[in-house]
Amino acid sequence: MKNRIELIRSALLSKEISCTELTKKYIAAINAENKNLNAYVLVCEDTALTTAAKVDKKIAAGEKLMPLEGIPMTLKDNICTKGIKTTCCSKMLEDFTPIYNATVWEALNTQNAILLGKTNMDEFAMGSSSETSVFGGSLNPYNTNYVAGGSSGGVASAVGGGIAAYGLGSDTGGSIRQPASFCGLVGLKPTYGTVSRFGLIAYASSFDQIGPITASVRDCAAVFNNLSFYDKNDATSSPKTKKVDISKLNADIKSKRIGVIKEFFTNGIKADVKKAVLSAIEKYRELGAEIIELSMPNIKYSVPVYYILACAEASSNLGRYDGIRYGYKTTNYNDLNEMVCKTRSEGFGREVQHRILLGTYVLSSGYYDAYYKKAQNLRQGLKSAFAEALENVDAIITPTVPSTAFELNFSANDPVETYMTDICTVPANITGLPAVSVPCGFDDKGLPVGVQLIGNYFAEETILHLAAKLEDALAIPVLKGVISL
Amino acid sequence: MKYELVSGLETHIELSTKTKIFCGCTTEFGGEPNTHCCPVCIGLPGTLPKLNEQVVNFAIKAGLATNCEISLISKMDRKNYVYPDLPKAYQISQFDLPLCKNGYVELSSGKRIRLNRIHIEEDAGKLVHQRGDVFVDYNRGGVPLIEIVTEPDFRSVEEILEYIERLQLTMKYIGISDCKMQEGSMRCDVNISVRLAGSEKLGTRTEIKNMNSITYIGKAVEYEFARQCEVLDEGGTITQETLRYNEEDNTTSSARDKEDAQDYRYFKEPDIVPIITSQEKINAIYSSLPENPYVRMERYEKELGLVPEDAKNIVKYKKIADFFEKSIDGIKTPKIGANLIISSLFRKLSSDNEKENFNIELNPKFFYELLKLQDDKKISANQSRATFEKMLVDNKSPMAFLSEADMSSVDDSAVIEMCREAVEQNPLSVADYLSGKEKAIQVLIGYVMKKSKGKSNAALVKSTILDMISK
Numbered sequence: 001m002k003n004r005i006e007l008i009r010s011a012l013l014s015k016e017i018s019c020t021e022l023t024k025k026y027i028a029a030i031n032a033e034n035k036n037l038n039a040y041v042l043v044c045e046d047t048a049l050t051t052a053a054k055v056d057k058k059i060a061a062g063e064k065l066m067p068l069e070g071i072p073m074t075l076k077d078n079i080c081t082k083g084i085k086t087t088c089c090s091k092m093l094e095d096f097t098p099i100y101n102a103t104v105w106e107a108l109n110t111q112n113a114i115l116l117g118k119t120n121m122d123e124f125a126m127g128s129s130s131e132t133s134v135f136g137g138s139l140n141p142y143n144t145n146y147v148a149g150g151s152s153g154g155v156a157s158a159v160g161g162g163i164a165a166y167g168l169g170s171d172t173g174g175s176i177r178q179p180a181s182f183c184g185l186v187g188l189k190p191t192y193g194t195v196s197r198f199g200l201i202a203y204a205s206s207f208d209q210i211g212p213i214t215a216s217v218r219d220c221a222a223v224f225n226n227l228s229f230y231d232k233n234d235a236t237s238s239p240k241t242k243k244v245d246i247s248k249l250n251a252d253i254k255s256k257r258i259g260v261i262k263e264f265f266t267n268g269i270k271a272d273v274k275k276a277v278l279s280a281i282e283k284y285r286e287l288g289a290e291i292i293e294l295s296m297p298n299i300k301y302s303v304p305v306y307y308i309l310a311c312a313e314a315s316s317n318l319g320r321y322d323g324i325r326y327g328y329k330t331t332n333y334n335d336l337n338e339m340v341c342k343t344r345s346e347g348f349g350r351e352v353q354h355r356i357l358l359g360t361y362v363l364s365s366g367y368y369d370a371y372y373k374k375a376q377n378l379r380q381g382l383k384s385a386f387a388e389a390l391e392n393v394d395a396i397i398t399p400t401v402p403s404t405a406f407e408l409n410f411s412a413n414d415p416v417e418t419y420m421t422d423i424c425t426v427p428a429n430i431t432g433l434p435a436v437s438v439p440c441g442f443d444d445k446g447l448p449v450g451v452q453l454i455g456n457y458f459a460e461e462t463i464l465h466l467a468a469k470l471e472d473a474l475a476i477p478v479l480k481g482v483i484s485l
Numbered sequence: 486m487k488y489e490l491v492s493g494l495e496t497h498i499e500l501s502t503k504t505k506i507f508c509g510c511t512t513e514f515g516g517e518p519n520t521h522c523c524p525v526c527i528g529l530p531g532t533l534p535k536l537n538e539q540v541v542n543f544a545i546k547a548g549l550a551t552n553c554e555i556s557l558i559s560k561m562d563r564k565n566y567v568y569p570d571l572p573k574a575y576q577i578s579q580f581d582l583p584l585c586k587n588g589y590v591e592l593s594s595g596k597r598i599r600l601n602r603i604h605i606e607e608d609a610g611k612l613v614h615q616r617g618d619v620f621v622d623y624n625r626g627g628v629p630l631i632e633i634v635t636e637p638d639f640r641s642v643e644e645i646l647e648y649i650e651r652l653q654l655t656m657k658y659i660g661i662s663d664c665k666m667q668e669g670s671m672r673c674d675v676n677i678s679v680r681l682a683g684s685e686k687l688g689t690r691t692e693i694k695n696m697n698s699i700t701y702i703g704k705a706v707e708y709e710f711a712r713q714c715e716v717l718d719e720g721g722t723i724t725q726e727t728l729r730y731n732e733e734d735n736t737t738s739s740a741r742d743k744e745d746a747q748d749y750r751y752f753k754e755p756d757i758v759p760i761i762t763s764q765e766k767i768n769a770i771y772s773s774l775p776e777n778p779y780v781r782m783e784r785y786e787k788e789l790g791l792v793p794e795d796a797k798n799i800v801k802y803k804k805i806a807d808f809f810e811k812s813i814d815g816i817k818t819p820k821i822g823a824n825l826i827i828s829s830l831f832r833k834l835s836s837d838n839e840k841e842n843f844n845i846e847l848n849p850k851f852f853y854e855l856l857k858l859q860d861d862k863k864i865s866a867n868q869s870r871a872t873f874e875k876m877l878v879d880n881k882s883p884m885a886f887l888s889e890a891d892m893s894s895v896d897d898s899a900v901i902e903m904c905r906e907a908v909e910q911n912p913l914s915v916a917d918y919l920s921g922k923e924k925a926i927q928v929l930i931g932y933v934m935k936k937s938k939g940k941s942n943a944a945l946v947k948s949t950i951l952d953m954i955s956k
Contacts, residue, residue: 080531093530100524102531201530206755235535235757313755316565319574320528324621340567363565363750372752 002216002471004165004482005071005223011485012059012070019055019070023048023114025483026072030116030163036144039157039164041077041135042085043117048072055112066111068226073108074159074167076152077118078125079210080199081105084115088201089133090123092321092328092347102199103231104168104210111226116164120154123349124318125175125203127151128418129411132351137408141183141479142447146405149179155213156183162480166214166223170200172207173306174401174425177437180213181400181450184439184479186220186467187213189425191458192432193238196231202317204310205236207429215478217438217468221246224460244461249468254288256466258453259393261294264424269402276441276449277399283473284397284466292393296385299427301378303419306426308362308375315359321347351415379430386431390456395463398424400437400450424452434460438467439476488714489682491690492645492675492706493637496652497630498662499608499670500543506607506629507534507577514668518613518622526627528572533756536561540629541584541760543661544605545770547631548585550659550777551600551652555767559584561605561754566747569621570610578606578632580751584760590635590651591779598648599636606630631661637676637687642706649673649699654778657841658803666697673702678723679713688713689723693730693737705730709737781806789819795827804843805830811849816856821866825856825873833877846880855883864891865942891940900933900941904949907932915954926950 011017027045034040055070075081078088080098087093101109109115122132130153131137138153140146141161148157152169156179159167169176171189180187188211195210202208212223221244231237260281265274285291323329323343330342348356362371389396401421411418428435434457437450451470455463505512508525525532548555562580583604589597608630610623633652639645653664653671664671678690693709696702708730713723729740776784778800785796800806809826813819834840855876859869864887875886907929908915917925926947933946 078531086530088530096530098524098529098531100529100532198533199531204755233535234533236533236755312752316563316575316750316752319565319567320530320572322567322569322574324569325527325572326529336569360750363752365748365750368750 002478003218004215005068005219007482007485008071008165009065012055013065015059017485019052019059019114020049022070022483022485023052023072023116026114026116026163029483033161033163036139037141037148037157037161037163038136038138039119039148039154039161040074040117041087041089041120041133041154044084044115047084048114048116051112051114055114058112067222068108069112070114071165072114072116074116074119074155074164075105076121076155076167076169078121078170078201078203079105079168080201081115081118084118086118086201087134088124089121089130089135090348090352091134093201094134094328096327098199100199103196103233104227105199107226107229119152119158119164119167121169122151122153122175123352124201124314125151125170125172125208126314126351126355127411128174128178128421129406130154130157130179131409131411132349134349139408140405140447142405143445146407146447147182147410149182149405151175151179152187152213153179156180156185156187159183159213159215160185160479162483165482166212166219168210168223168227169213170203170208170210171425171429172203172209172310173422173429176211176213177400177425177435177450177452178422181437181439181452182405182448184448184450184476185213185215186217186436186438186471187211187450188220188224188436188460188464189428189434190224190228190460191238191241191434192429193236194241194434194458194460195227196229196234196237198231198233202313204313205317206313207306207310209429217436217464217471218246218249220436220467221249221460221464224464228460238458240458242458242460244464248461249465251465252288253284253466253469256289256395257292257393258284258289258466259292259294259389259396261296261299261389261396261398263296263299264398264402268420268423269399270404270443272443273399273402273404273449276443277397277451280440280451280470280474281397283470287469287473289466294389294393294396296389298378298381298385299423302382302426302430303423305375305378305382306422306430307358307419308371309379309430311355311359312363312372313359315356315363318348318352318356323347354415382427383431386427386433386454390433394455394459395466396454398452398454400424400452404443404445404447404449428454433457434463436460436463436467438471440470440474441476487682488679488710488717489684490640490642490706490710491637491678491680491687492639494633494635494639494645494648494676495674496633496649497608497672497674498547498633498656498664500540500629500631501660501662501670502537502539502543502629504537504539505627506537506540506605507627510627512628514670516624518620519624521624522626526572527623534577534754536757536760537629540605541762542770543629544584544603544631545762545767546659546661546774547633547656548588548603549767549771549774550655551585551588551590551603551633553585553588553600553603555585555762556582557762557764558582559760559762561757561760562751563754564606565750568609569619570612570623570626572610572623572626576607576609577754577757579604584762590648590655592644592647592651593779596638596644598638598644601634601636603631603633606632637678637690642703642710645675645706646699646703649702651779654801658775658778666699669697672697675702675706677706677709677713679710679717688717689725691723691726691728691737693728694740696730701730701732704735705737708735712737775803778803785823789813789823791820791823795820795823798827798831799823802840802843805840808843808847808849808852812852812856814853816853817860819856821859821869822852822856825870829870829873829877845877847876848880851876851880851882858883858887865945867942868940900937900945901949903933903936903941904929904946904953906936908950908953919954
């Protein structure tokens with residue numbers, strides 16, 4: 001059963017299971033499975049059970065439950081949780097406990113969402129395999145010889161492995177959609193400005209966006225509706241946010257126009273990924289949608305544009321980790337300069353240091369015009385190209401990733417090749433457009449393949465509608481269902 | 486003089502908004518270390534700034550008060566550098582699209598000091614050296630600042646000092662800052678270079694950072710000017726560098742710290758959306774501005790007949806000047822009001838601070854009534870001053886301190902009548918006086934004073950009697 005949220009909710013309301021029993025089952029499953037998956041880096045058993053008891057009390061009193069009340073879930077470990085460690089899976093923040101809640105967690109916590117724990121990720125969300133985590137990588141629930149993806153690999157591993165009903169990740173260049181695709185799940189990167197970034201530990205501020213990783217499109221819509229609201233604490237939060245009308249997800253898609261960017265199907269795409277995506281496109285045609293071929297020559301710049309701009313912002317965002325106020329601090333030093341240098345050299349991993357150095361370089365006077373400024377101009381160009389394309393189509397379909405899940409250590413051995421696999425996901429972050437990844441099949445090794453739908457600004461409903469119809473038509477089973485109720 | 490001074494100023498002014506530029510913390514000066522802080526202003530991971538709109542409004546006021554163009558589209562940028570007092574390792578400032586540009590401040594000579602720009606930014610915290618250790622206090626971190634940058638238009642120390650004084654009073658007048666240099670709410674960086682008089686080419690400049698005393702700015706510029714002239718006279722060259730002024734021995738020395746030749750890697754602040762300002766808003770702010778203090782001084786001299794010194798002294802304290810103006814509508818000689826303020830009020834409010842705050846309950850309507858009585862010669866200057874001093878203690882109408890008799894006795898015609906009577910009743914004293922016994926006049930004056938129960942003006946009585954008997 002894919003729609004876990006609906007299922008758990010009705011089981012709680014019908015008193016088929018109490019929230020405490022359910023939570024205990026999840027905790028037991030985490031204790032059994034997590035050593036295989038390395039999805040969780042912190043399990044919050046006590047707070048989860050305390051919240052569950054509150055929910056049970058409400059149910060017993062016959063009170064109404066809020067939409068996500070009592071549903072066991074997880075948060076990526078870069079979303080600040082008051083009184084609960086938030087490490088970004090970095091040695092730098094290994095012992096960091098926030099004194100405030102991220103807006104998204106504040107909203108869910110108010111609803112008595114059951115936070116089972118915090119999940120693994122690439123250090124500071126920099127990576128595509130979650131292997132840059134100081135706690136080691138999260139593994140793919142389909143086959144533990146492969147990664148769960150990244151950077152929100154822990155969330156995908158947990159949801160795919162059935163040890164969380166859903167989770168929240170963050171997506172800067174594909175970090176929600178790519179692991180969702182690798183683990184056979186649905187992952188939504190909302191329109192930039194739709195979900196508050198307040199309390200999300202920044203990687204690249206103009207790209208970062210929080211979103212759900214779920215087992216189904218309807219779960220995704222349900223979670224999204226509880227994250228999408230204006231937040232005065234985030235100046236980039238938009239007052240134009242819209243909720244998805246879930247009842248409309250069943251409507252037919254006749255007369256919908258779907259664009260196919262041909263450049264995504266030429267170079268570097270694995271044969272069985274291409275096959276699965278093309279059959280999904282064929283399915284849309286059968287369902288009555290009109291398929292329109294598009295060409296976007298400048299799409300080839302999106303990976304360098306993304307890495308230049310994201311690293312530039314990261315180099316600034318990560319400047320605050322200096323050992324003075326919080327976080328890791330080196331032990332032996334003679335002066336301030338040495339203290340800061342050693343703290344950062346010891347506290348940050350290799351990938352993070354690479355990106356800080358790259359970002360610092362592209363912003364330096366003398367190189368600014370050649371890199372940062374040029375990348376900014378290309379970003380504008382890509383925005384215009386997508387705006388033009390979306391005037392004629394309701395959504396653009398692409399593979400989510402040109403490959404399926406990487407083997408362990410692939411990223412460390414070939415970082416540039418790994419960067420190139422972001423080609424399909426980064427355009428949505430560069431432009432700020434919403435994009436969802438939904439499963440569309442498997443490769444020859446039995447690893448999931450995902451297809452991505454990119455929509456217009458604030459058109460989450462349109463892309464989730466298309467995704468729901470594909471999900472229904474393909475009826476691909478999820479690996480593990482809900483904990484037996 | 487062989488060499489000419491060429492100097493420009495960068496002035497930082499702390500804005501007196503209630504809350505900080507990007508969070509709700511108080512901007513109050515002082516406080517226990519790290520008590521005026523929150524997750525946002527100490528830059529905890531995940532926090533985001535939200536721009537205080539009042540900061541934008543205040544900066545627009547500053548721009549309009551100094552004849553600047555206000556940018557309809559402006560943005561914030563990050564200035565990246567590492568220092569313990571800067572918790573995010575970047576200062577949110579403005580780089581290429583400042584809020585205000587191309588203004589000027591006019592000096593008394595009529596010379597205009599051109600302003601290149603005014604931009605908004607956040608202040609940093611400060612280091613506290615104690616018990617052989619270094620601590621950081623972030624209370625000041627995130628306090629809003631404007632930075633006002635001039636062109637290199639200064640040619641003398643006097644021009645620099647007058648500019649600072651004028652800028653300070655102008656900013657205080659529009660109510661955006663208390664501009665207290667000793668508390669650091671106004672600080673100057675001074676750029677100095679020299680060139681041969683008559684030359685067009687600018688020399689290499691040095692910069693003296695973080696000056697917060699007008700006296701020391703004067704001394705520092707004089708010293709640095711002399712030093713550069715000497716270096717050039719000896720055939721040397723000036724090194725472009727940041728200097729520190731040493732108050733103890735009045736010298737400058739090289740400051741090798743965070744400010745040295747840095748690459749700040751400026752880029753657009755992605756957490757804050759561009760600042761869009763409408764012309765309507767600018768117009769509304771413009772029409773809300775008070776009269777410029779220097780225009781006001783000129784008006785006090787020309788229209789109200791105040792001497793320049795008095796005009797300056799009253800205008801200097803906006804609250805007092807406002808009070809003065811509320812009281813003089815319909816008064817023929819406003820100067821009498823200025824005199825009372827300078828003699829009695831200023832004596833009571835002895836410090837600059839007290840005058841600035843003007844914390845005295847005094848209804849301008851009552852002050853008007855008092856001035857009107859004196860204007861109509863119903864009371865003497867002495868009576869007026871005595872009454873005013875009572876009013877400063879007890880906020881009541883002057884009538885509460887004056888009786889009918891007080892006023893009738895000094896009515897001009899009554900004084901004349903009493904003087905005539907004194908002359909008629911004392912022919913011997915009149916004769917004595919006329920024969921050279923000057924003291925005899927006292928008898929006549931004493932007669933009038935007794936008759937008027939001491940309430941008339943002795944000088945007036947004397948001159949009236951002398952007028953009568955010398956005819």
